[in-house]
Amino acid sequence: MSDGAEPTDTSMTERAGHRLAGAVKKAAGAVTGNDTLRAEGELQTERADAEKEAQRAEAEARQKREEAEAEARAEELRLERERLAAQDARSEREDRAEAERQAREQRIEAETAQRERVVSQTAQAQERAAQRDEAEAVRERGEAEARVRDEEERAEQARRSARTLEAVEESEEDR
Numbered sequence: 001m002s003d004g005a006e007p008t009d010t011s012m013t014e015r016a017g018h019r020l021a022g023a024v025k026k027a028a029g030a031v032t033g034n035d036t037l038r039a040e041g042e043l044q045t046e047r048a049d050a051e052k053e054a055q056r057a058e059a060e061a062r063q064k065r066e067e068a069e070a071e072a073r074a075e076e077l078r079l080e081r082e083r084l085a086a087q088d089a090r091s092e093r094e095d096r097a098e099a100e101r102q103a104r105e106q107r108i109e110a111e112t113a114q115r116e117r118v119v120s121q122t123a124q125a126q127e128r129a130a131q132r133d134e135a136e137a138v139r140e141r142g143e144a145e146a147r148v149r150d151e152e153e154r155a156e157q158a159r160r161s162a163r164t165l166e167a168v169e170e171s172e173e174d175r
Contacts, residue, residue, distance in 0.1 A: 011055075019048035 029038025075139030
């Protein structure tokens with residue numbers, strides 16, 4: 001049976017014999033109170049049932065494998081037909097695609113020329129805006145630097161005033 005063939009009459013007979021022997025041992029163990037013999041009979045019966053189930057599962061697997069192989073062959077044929085149909089349609093599509101490509105190239109060239117004009121105009125406008133922004137930034141920086149100088153002068157005056165006040169307080173404390 002390990003060769004994957006259909007169950008033979010001999011294997012079915014052997015299995016029936018094992019099952020019958022297991023049932024006899026199980027009954028004899030139950031009658032005599034011999035649990036070991038009863039368990040051995042149950043085990044032999046279960047083994048015969050398991051062999052039967054394994055053979056059934058193997059036959060089912062073999063049938064499914066054969067069905068899958070047949071489906072695979074049918075799928076291969078279907079794919080070959082599709083490939084041939086696609087090959088026939090390819091030439092027609094390629095001709096259409098070439099005509100569309102040429103039209104697209106002409107349209108792209110016209111659009112590119114238009115975009116280049118727009119880009120040039122935008123770049124010029126951005127350059128003018130950048131020059132204005134730069135002039136504004138220079139002016140703002142000058143104003144900020146003037147404010148910083150004013151603040152630094154006031155801070156220096158405040159420090160001198162603080163030193164003068166400290167000197168006055170120290171001289172009053174010395175008195």
